[in-house]
Amino acid sequence: MTADSRPHPTPPDGRPADGTASSDASGAERWEGILVVVEQHDGEPRPVSWQLLGQARRMAARLPGCPVMALVMGHQVRHVAQQAIAYGADVVLLADHPALGVYRTQPYSDVTLHVIRTHRPEIVLIGATYTGRDLAGAIATRVPTGLTADCTMLDVEPPPSRLLQASRPAFSEKLMATILCKRHRPQMATARPGVFEALEPDPSRPGEIRELAVTLDESRVAARVVRIERQTRTVRLDEARVIVAGGRGLGGPHGFRLLGELAEALGGVVGASRPAVEAGWIGHEHQIGQTGQTVRPKLYVACGISGAVQHLVGMSGSEVIVAIDKDPQAPILQAADVAIVGDLYEVVPALIQEARAGRGTLVAAAKEDGRR
Numbered sequence: 001m002t003a004d005s006r007p008h009p010t011p012p013d014g015r016p017a018d019g020t021a022s023s024d025a026s027g028a029e030r031w032e033g034i035l036v037v038v039e040q041h042d043g044e045p046r047p048v049s050w051q052l053l054g055q056a057r058r059m060a061a062r063l064p065g066c067p068v069m070a071l072v073m074g075h076q077v078r079h080v081a082q083q084a085i086a087y088g089a090d091v092v093l094l095a096d097h098p099a100l101g102v103y104r105t106q107p108y109s110d111v112t113l114h115v116i117r118t119h120r121p122e123i124v125l126i127g128a129t130y131t132g133r134d135l136a137g138a139i140a141t142r143v144p145t146g147l148t149a150d151c152t153m154l155d156v157e158p159p160p161s162r163l164l165q166a167s168r169p170a171f172s173e174k175l176m177a178t179i180l181c182k183r184h185r186p187q188m189a190t191a192r193p194g195v196f197e198a199l200e201p202d203p204s205r206p207g208e209i210r211e212l213a214v215t216l217d218e219s220r221v222a223a224r225v226v227r228i229e230r231q232t233r234t235v236r237l238d239e240a241r242v243i244v245a246g247g248r249g250l251g252g253p254h255g256f257r258l259l260g261e262l263a264e265a266l267g268g269v270v271g272a273s274r275p276a277v278e279a280g281w282i283g284h285e286h287q288i289g290q291t292g293q294t295v296r297p298k299l300y301v302a303c304g305i306s307g308a309v310q311h312l313v314g315m316s317g318s319e320v321i322v323a324i325d326k327d328p329q330a331p332i333l334q335a336a337d338v339a340i341v342g343d344l345y346e347v348v349p350a351l352i353q354e355a356r357a358g359r360g361t362l363v364a365a366a367k368e369d370g371r372r
């Protein structure tokens with residue numbers, strides 16, 4: 001496969017297209033700009049892409065003249081490229097081809113690798129989703145360069161070092177490690193969905209879309225997509241506007257049925273603290289916190305969750321936090337906008353009734369137009 005927005009497919013530095021040349025950061029060849037790989041499925045972009053573009057813009061502000069680029073791959077995805085500009089990209093590289101309609105490691109990494117070699121971004125950011133993790137690993141080994149996976153913080157040192165500070169929990173999540181990639185370019189990181197805030201989209205923002213000429217030799221692609229089975233029960237915590245979360249205070253799995261009713265009445269989904277997951281009351285995909293997911297819903301309702309720091313770190317970016325706990329000293333009540341001291345088995349049924357009737361504080365908070 002070749003993919004190039006320029007007249008000649010050979011990279012401008014004259015290196016072979018298979019990328020056998022070194023990726024060192026000695027400065028002999030300039031690496032400049034931040035590239036965000038935008039993830040979409042069936043033309044539907046994942047919010048983590050816009051969150052990464054927002055963070056890329058914030059970091060670019062510390063690097064004078066640093067462009068923010070977005071790479072959009074897929075089939076019939078020009079609208080995603082337009083959105084990428086609205087969310088902060090200066091330049092969008094668009095690879096639109098039927099062979100990119102469904103994610104496969106090889107064609108997606110071929111295109112991304114080609115873009116890295118031709119456009120030479122100093123930083124490449126990818127969402128730490130299932131496909132993002134797969135793609136990032138495949139690229140980093142082929143460039144070759146370092147990859148800091150699953151970051152929860154990203155920053156950049158100002159010139160002259162321009163080093164990406166990629167931070168993530170380490171040593172069984174007991175420490176935060178900040179990892180630098182000093183000798184190779186690009187500096188690559190994947191980042192968890194929900195940890196960064198997207199910019200408010202501005203459809204009038206100027207930007208340029210450059211179409212990449214993609215030719216694909218299907219006979220060279222090892223994976224064939226035979227059938228796609230959609231998972232209907234996957235919980236998308238990172239994209240939810242409303243989350244009703246339960247902890248050890250539920251006392252058993254039955255409590256999640258009650259929370260499910262409240263979540264449904266509010267148009268939301270169910271989350272959980274780690275002990276509830278570890279007790280087997282609910283699946284791991286619902287866990288919020290340091291070792292779970294980071295979320296930023298409009299409304300977060302915490303039920304029987306004490307508010308340990310490892311939980312707070314995953315949900316404190318929520319717009320409105322409502323907490324129900326029978327212990328008036330529970331830390332979650334301090335972190336909440338609305339603190340309800342009481343037994344959740346008395347409070348939640350009353351909230352369900354209100355929500356079903358379309359009234360009450362929760363309904364108002366869930367409806368209000370705010371940041372997201």
Ligand SMILES: Cc1cc2nc3c(=O)[nH]c(=O)nc-3n(C[C@H](O)[C@H](O)[C@H](O)COP(=O)(O)OP(=O)(O)OC[C@H]3O[C@@H](n4cnc5c(N)ncnc54)[C@H](O)[C@@H]3O)c2cc1C
Pocket residue numbers: 172173174246247248249250272273274275276287288289290291292293303304305306307308309310311314324325326327330342343344345
């Ligand atoms: C390295 C590491 C990583 C971790 N990662 C995570 C993580 O990702 N996510 C996470 O959540 N935790 C994580 N933890 C665990 C964290 O430290 C806490 O132990 C955990 O968050 C506590 O869960 P909880 O609030 O559900 O339980 P508890 O702390 O036991 O709190 C239960 C609360 O429910 C209240 N309650 C009891 N019954 C009722 C009732 N009927 N009505 C109302 N309130 C009631 C109690 O007053 C109490 O405040 C991690 C810990 C470590 C060491």
